[in-house]
Amino acid sequence: MQRHHDMQIFQALCERHSLMSVASHLGVSVATVTRAIDRLEARLNQQLLLRSTRGVSLTDAGIAYLADCSRILQEVADSEASAQGLHQQARGNLSLFAPRLFNSYILPPILAGYLEQCPLVKVFMRLHDRSPGMLEEGIDVALVIGELPGSSLIARPVGHVHTITCASPAYLAAQGTPQVPADLKTHSLIASQGQREWLQWSFQHQGQTLNIKARPRLACATLQGAINIACSGAGLVQSLNYPLFDHLQSGQLCRVLQPYEPAPLPVHLVYREGHKASMRVRSFVDYALPRLRAHPALLTTQPS
The missing domain is CATH 1.10.10.10 (Winged helix-like DNA-binding domain superfamily/Winged helix DNA-binding domain)
Structure with a gap:
């Protein structure tokens, strides 16, 4: 005691x-x-x-x-709640791990809806662009892009994300549309997130990876800054598709070099314990999973 x-x-x-x-x-x-x-x-x-x-x-x-x-204190609290007949309603602290940009573009409405549905749960967000050590870091649920962090975890597929290259219609009308990745060396490229003197963009053709290394015309500290400038007609930008999704849908940006895009990356909702998971974990997975799968930016087949 x-x-x-x-x-x-x-x-x-x-x-x-x-x-x-x-x-x-x-x-x-x-x-x-x-x-x-x-x-x-x-x-x-x-x-x-x-x-x-x-x-x-x-x-x-x-x-x-x-x-x-x-983790141990939460398990004790869950056990006591179950014994008292309180386990039917989700409660307690939920540790959620997600990529930074996911939280900016996809998660907010899902989190807001979940918190409204489960008012006794407190969500603690951890935003990183790496794979989590879920057991070591005490994480309940993680959104993982690409390689999964461990085989002992329960992984529910959500969809896929794509690496795409795009520019504004005005830029393409003035400068022409690149037909192959090598054409980018004669275009204005916009770098983001720390790329300064050089950027390297990846493509794929007939199973082979093609890396284009070039000096950017403009470098931005954030991806959103690079996207905003691309929308204004300053050049081309490359990113995972979901930060670009609304701009593509509205026609502010056009997708180029689609036949050369790298293979899409899988996205999974990952958690531990399977059917033994606490009510707060199961409630979040049950709520978030269908909403993530329905998000058009995560569909396997992307519109042009």
């Missing part, structure tokens, strides 16, 4: 970063908080926290322990 209480104090301290704040929040003394952390560190034989005048921060061991600690 004391171990469970110590873990709760540790989790609260990781969230608030202040001994005094946690003590006030939990209604205990600062000495009680300190003793709880000391017991955990002694039991694990690891330093979990670094203390300074500015508060506390996690060590590497503390980061790893926090993921396990959060």
Whole structure:
């Protein structure tokens, strides 16, 4: 029982970063908080926290322990809720991992609808452009583009994303439409997201990868900035299709070099435990899956 209480104090301290704040929040003394952390560190034989005048921060061991600690505490809470007959309604904290641009262009209305349907669930978003370590990082559900992070996970297919190249109708009318990837070397190219002196765009022909390396005419710090400038007629931009989808539908941008596009990348909704997953996880998967599959930007076959 004391171990469970110590873990709760540790989790609260990781969230608030202040001994005094946690003590006030939990209604205990600062000495009680300190003793709880000391017991955990002694039991694990690891330093979990670094203390300074500015508060506390996690060590590497503390980061790893926090993921396990959060998962265990949530499982205990789920078990108690089930025993009390509360498991029929989703509740608790849901850790959701998604690519950054997914959160900008596709997820917001789905999240808003889910939170309205499940008011007792709190969603914590983690936005990264990498594959997550779901168990190590305490992640409940992840949206993964491309290679899946582990074979032990449950992966539900959502659709596909495509790497496409496009420009405005005005630009193509003035400068001509590239017919093969090599033609891009005579065009104005717009780089984004850190590409400065050189950019490299990928294409595919007869199963072979074609990489075009060129100096951009213009470099933007963000993809959205590059898209906006392309819509204004400054040049060509390459991106995954979903940030470009609305611009293509409205006619602001036109797709070029479609026969040379790389193979589409699969998108999966990934989670752990399968049918044993908590109600909050199953409720999110059940809500999000059909809505993601219906999104036109994720269809396997894309309009020209």
